[in-house]
Amino acid sequence: MTATTLDPPAVSIQNVSRLFRTRQGTTQALKGINLEIADGEFVALLGPSGCGKSTLLTLIAGLDTPSSGEISMYGTKQVGPNTAAGFVFQKDLLLDWRSALSNVLIQFEMRGIRPGKAEVARARELLAMVGVEQFADAHPFQMSGGMRQRVAICRALVHDPRLLLMDEPFGALDAITRERLNFELAEIAARSKKTVVFVTHSVEEAVFLADRVIVLSPRPGVIHAEIVIPLARDQRGWPGEGTPLDPYVRQARQAMDAIHLERENVA
Amino acid sequence: MSASGVLRTSPRQLGRPADEPKPERLPSLWRERVGTGLWGLAGIVVLVLLWQVIVMVTNQPQTTLPSPIAVAQSIAKNASLLWSGVLVTAREIVIGFALAVVIGNLIAVLLSLSRFAERLLYPTLVLLNTVPKVAIAPLIIIWFGFGPTTNAILTLVIAIFPVIVNTTLGLQSCGDDYLRLGKAMGGNGLRLFFKIRVPFAMPSILAGTKLAMTFGTTGAVVGELLAGQAGLGYVSQFSAGQLDTPLTFAAIVVLSALGLVLFYLVVIAEYFILRSRQPTH
Ligand SMILES: Nc1ncnc2c1ncn2[C@@H]1O[C@H](COP(=O)(O)OP(=O)(O)OP(=O)(O)O)[C@@H](O)[C@H]1O
Ligand SMILES: [Mg+2]
Numbered sequence: 001m002t003a004t005t006l007d008p009p010a011v012s013i014q015n016v017s018r019l020f021r022t023r024q025g026t027t028q029a030l031k032g033i034n035l036e037i038a039d040g041e042f043v044a045l046l047g048p049s050g051c052g053k054s055t056l057l058t059l060i061a062g063l064d065t066p067s068s069g070e071i072s073m074y075g076t077k078q079v080g081p082n083t084a085a086g087f088v089f090q091k092d093l094l095l096d097w098r099s100a101l102s103n104v105l106i107q108f109e110m111r112g113i114r115p116g117k118a119e120v121a122r123a124r125e126l127l128a129m130v131g132v133e134q135f136a137d138a139h140p141f142q143m144s145g146g147m148r149q150r151v152a153i154c155r156a157l158v159h160d161p162r163l164l165l166m167d168e169p170f171g172a173l174d175a176i177t178r179e180r181l182n183f184e185l186a187e188i189a190a191r192s193k194k195t196v197v198f199v200t201h202s203v204e205e206a207v208f209l210a211d212r213v214i215v216l217s218p219r220p221g222v223i224h225a226e227i228v229i230p231l232a233r234d235q236r237g238w239p240g241e242g243t244p245l246d247p248y249v250r251q252a253r254q255a256m257d258a259i260h261l262e263r264e265n266v267a
Numbered sequence: 268m269s270a271s272g273v274l275r276t277s278p279r280q281l282g283r284p285a286d287e288p289k290p291e292r293l294p295s296l297w298r299e300r301v302g303t304g305l306w307g308l309a310g311i312v313v314l315v316l317l318w319q320v321i322v323m324v325t326n327q328p329q330t331t332l333p334s335p336i337a338v339a340q341s342i343a344k345n346a347s348l349l350w351s352g353v354l355v356t357a358r359e360i361v362i363g364f365a366l367a368v369v370i371g372n373l374i375a376v377l378l379s380l381s382r383f384a385e386r387l388l389y390p391t392l393v394l395l396n397t398v399p400k401v402a403i404a405p406l407i408i409i410w411f412g413f414g415p416t417t418n419a420i421l422t423l424v425i426a427i428f429p430v431i432v433n434t435t436l437g438l439q440s441c442g443d444d445y446l447r448l449g450k451a452m453g454g455n456g457l458r459l460f461f462k463i464r465v466p467f468a469m470p471s472i473l474a475g476t477k478l479a480m481t482f483g484t485t486g487a488v489v490g491e492l493l494a495g496q497a498g499l500g501y502v503s504q505f506s507a508g509q510l511d512t513p514l515t516f517a518a519i520v521v522l523s524a525l526g527l528v529l530f531y532l533v534v535i536a537e538y539f540i541l542r543s544r545q546p547t548h
């Protein structure tokens with residue numbers, strides 16, 4: 001969070017816009033986004049559906065190029081896919097013909113590494129951590145949506161990336177599992193000092209996890225508000241009334257309400 | 268990656284609901300894909316019995332409709348003739364089919380490498396696929412003469428189209444999402460192709476292969492009927508000419524059995540390749 005001025009930021013987004021041209025017309029998914037994310041920082045992207053959260057994350061991953069503006073990673077301009085990151089997509093994108101374990105190991109195979117004992121052990125450890133170890137040899141169609149998503153999370157973590165990009169990774173989970181995994185993620189991120197960009201619809205989730213919550217508003221996607229949460233991440237409790245995180249939840253919710261009001265007035 | 272991963276010492280094992288069931292057994296694709304053949308066999312038995320009854324009741328002459336018993340006797344009597352026919356026909360089918368699968372898949376892969384080539388050639392191939400290809404048999408005979416080579420080539424020509432069309436379709440079936448996932452993981456062209464696109468295409472490739480086998484069998488037999496000097500198609504042709512109808516039937520029965528065996532070999536291969544996936548129906 002408190003990066004020294006000498007360190008280049010992990011992610012630097014400068015005046016980035018993204019237009020989608022389709023037969024139905026042009027959509028301005030993002031407009032003039034400026035954002036710097038320090039090494040080791042946890043940033044949550046919060047906003048209503050269609051405000052460009054996934055688009056921004058895809059741009060950071062280098063899987064898409066901005067229509068204008070520039071994105072840099074640790075001081076070097078992004079060209080092409082950022083393969084050093086770990087990406088959890090909004091859909092689990094598991095491969096049907098592979099077991100859960102093998103779906104995690106494809107991360108190595110795509111990098112030209114033949115998974116050996118160490119890699120398999122590492123993958124199994126992660127599967128155990130998210131609670132699906134007994135499904136290691138099962139295939140995706142035998143798993144529930146939540147289990148599949150947990151396997152996808154393991155796949156994004158298995159190569160121990162410095163930058164973790166997560167697009168609503170817990171969206172398909174029940175409330176209890178979701179809370180548990182949030183605690184687990186908070187611990188992983190804090191202990192391994194990973195830089196995380198985390199997309200979510202949930203105000204509580206964003207406030208619980210992040211050093212900074214960026215609230216985006218749609219059409220065009222712009223940064224609407226920024227909420228800094230200066231509490232140590234690994235010592236937080238789940239936000240609720242009267243808890244230390246409560247004021248930040250209120251702040252974030254107000255920002256979200258303002259966006260909804262604006263939209264209703266436009267409509 | 269570091270062996271002493273930061274997650275190694277995790278004290279909490281969170282996110283594990285207590286009452287998660289054990290994985291269910293894989294649904295028996297074997298029973299579904301291959302086992303249904305047993306019911307098919309039972310159906311054949313019923314049909315043969317019906318056939319026998321009809322012959323007995325209507326009292327048809329042997330030259331018009333021989334009884335199953337007469338056909339069985341003919342098979343026994345002409346066993347060596349039929350067996351040499353099986354060898355000739357099977358060879359034609361297998362050679363033509365194998366070439367169709369190899370060349371057809373190669374063409375489909377080349378097409379999938381170039382968007383331009385695919386756009387240019389694929390519609391033509393689909394169009395050609397719908398043409399009744401046995402119609403070109405006389406042309407093949409003109410070019411390659413009479414004999415097993417012509418029949419194998421006819422098999423190849425007829426069988427190659429479903430292979431090209433289905434494999435091309437299959438290679439297109441992989442969603443962009445998955446390719447992006449592969450790229451995010453550092454995958455290069457070759458790895459994306461073999462670890463993502465080809466497995467995605469596999470069901471379609473195998474569907475094409477099955478069609479190639481059925482089409483190919485027809486190809487070889489048409490060739491033998493028109494221009495054969497050996498093979499089961501030839502046996503059925505000349506025996507009909509001599510009004511030895513039981514032998515004609517015998518040849519057809521053996522040919523059907525051969526076709527069935529070859530087709531089921533492909534089905535079994537399909538079973539082993541796809542068995543770890545969700546059954547599609
Ligand atoms: N490939 C695309 N082609 C055309 N338009 C697109 C494309 N991807 C996104 N858009 C548009 O850009 C806007 C932002 O989409 P995006 O997927 O980033 O939203 P989001 O904030 O992730 O929404 P959600 O919370 O529902 O996932 C939407 O209006 C969407 O229609
Ligand atoms: Mg999204």
